[in-house]
Amino acid sequence: MTYAADRIEEEVAYLAYHFHWGMDDILDLEHADRRAYVGRTARLVEQAEARQ
Numbered sequence: 001m002t003y004a005a006d007r008i009e010e011e012v013a014y015l016a017y018h019f020h021w022g023m024d025d026i027l028d029l030e031h032a033d034r035r036a037y038v039g040r041t042a043r044l045v046e047q048a049e050a051r052q
Helices: 005-019 023-027 031-051
Strands: none
Touching: 005 023, 005 031
């Protein structure tokens, strides 16, 4: 099974925006690690928004 290119682009943009990491650094992450960072970051963003 392949992972949709548009989904990878969303993950890269999301992590680059929040962490200021380069595309190569993000793409070098294992798929599971990249998804974990996306999930953790999303939870932090949601928590911050809930406090506002």
